[in-house]
Amino acid sequence: MPVLNFPIDALQAIRRKLKDPRKNLRNWIKGDPCVSNWTGVICTMPQPDGFLHIQELRMLNLNLTGKLAPELGQLSNLTVLNFMWNHNITGSIPKEIGNIKSLKFLLLSGNQLSGPLADELGFLPNLLMFQVDLNQITGSLPKSFVNLISCRHFHMNNNSISGQIPSELSSMPALIHFLLDNNNLMGNLPPEFSQMPKLRILQLDNNNFGGTEIPASYGNISNLVKFIVHGH
Numbered sequence: 001m002p003v004l005n006f007p008i009d010a011l012q013a014i015r016r017k018l019k020d021p022r023k024n025l026r027n028w029i030k031g032d033p034c035v036s037n038w039t040g041v042i043c044t045m046p047q048p049d050g051f052l053h054i055q056e057l058r059m060l061n062l063n064l065t066g067k068l069a070p071e072l073g074q075l076s077n078l079t080v081l082n083f084m085w086n087h088n089i090t091g092s093i094p095k096e097i098g099n100i101k102s103l104k105f106l107l108l109s110g111n112q113l114s115g116p117l118a119d120e121l122g123f124l125p126n127l128l129m130f131q132v133d134l135n136q137i138t139g140s141l142p143k144s145f146v147n148l149i150s151c152r153h154f155h156m157n158n159n160s161i162s163g164q165i166p167s168e169l170s171s172m173p174a175l176i177h178f179l180l181d182n183n184n185l186m187g188n189l190p191p192e193f194s195q196m197p198k199l200r201i202l203q204l205d206n207n208n209f210g211g212t213e214i215p216a217s218y219g220n221i222s223n224l225v226k227f228i229v230h231g232h
Contacts, residue, residue: 007054008033011041013071018089024062044077053077060084060107067091068113073099084131085110093132095120103127109155110134117161119144131155133179143168150174157203158182165204167192175199181228182206189229191215197223204229 015028025039034043034052042056054075065088072081073096081103083089089111097106098120106124109131116139117132127148133155140163141156148154151172157179164187165180176198185207193202194217202221205228214229221227 007075010069010071010074011038011054014069017069018064018066020062020064022063024064042080056080056082058082059086062086064089068094068108070094070096072097076100077102079103079126080105080107082107083111084108088112090114093117093121093137097121098123101125104150105129106131108132108135112136114138116140117142121145122147125149127151129153129155132159133157135159137161140164141166141169145169146171148172152176152198155179156183160184162186164188165190170196173197177201179203180207184208189213189215189218191217194218194220196221199224201226202229203227 011028011033015025027036028038033041040058041054042058043052044055054077056079060082064086067090072094078100079102082105084107087110091113092115093108093113095118098118101124103124104126106127107129113132113135114137117137119142122142122144128150130148130151137159141161143166146168152174154175154177161183162185165185167190170190170192175196178199181203186209194215199221200223202224203226209229218227
């Protein structure tokens with residue numbers, strides 16, 4: 001049972017943007033990626049449409065370099081996109097990833113990704129875990145992230161994100177872990193964060209908040225078990 005043709009074209013475009021010094025992707029050459037078991041490509045069971053679908057791209061810790069291709073956004077049935085701990089993947093996070101409405105896990109920690117986070121990444125209604133910690137991300141946090149209505153884990157720590165934390169993000173109803181420590185954030189802490197019903201960990205230390213007062217309302221966050229904030 002074959003995979004659809006256009007994801008194969010997308011995978012080949014993704015491969016061209018990457019460098020693979022250890023040749024972990026040497027089998028990304030011919031055949032069907034699902035039937036031929038291409039490294040890191042995890043497929044669904046046969047679907048009613050008669051095709052297999054690429055469900056997961058599991059590329060963590062393969063010593064890959066290069067960039068993430070915009071063609072990632074063509075993998076429309078993906079639930080897991082994992083490029084963690086390759087250490088040397090550079091460039092920006094493609095805005096086209098925002099087209100993958102099925103995506104549940106966007107895991108890009110431990111690389112050298114840079115540039116701002118695109119607004120389009122906020123339009124992933126099924127995303128549960130958004131991890132881009134330990135990169136070189138700059139710019140401000142998009143207000144569009146308020147649309148990540150399923151997101152439970154938001155790990156943006158250890159980057160160079162700047163500006164204020166948008167108060168709109170307090171409307172993320174499912175958020176449990178909100179990690180923004182070790183960035184260049186500044187300004188006021190939104191008092192609205194006290195209204196986040198499931199928040200358990202709020203980590204904001206090693207930013208540029210300076211003498212910013214902690215809103216009194218933070219004492220009312222009923223499920224909070226860890227809260228750290230102080231300036232550089």
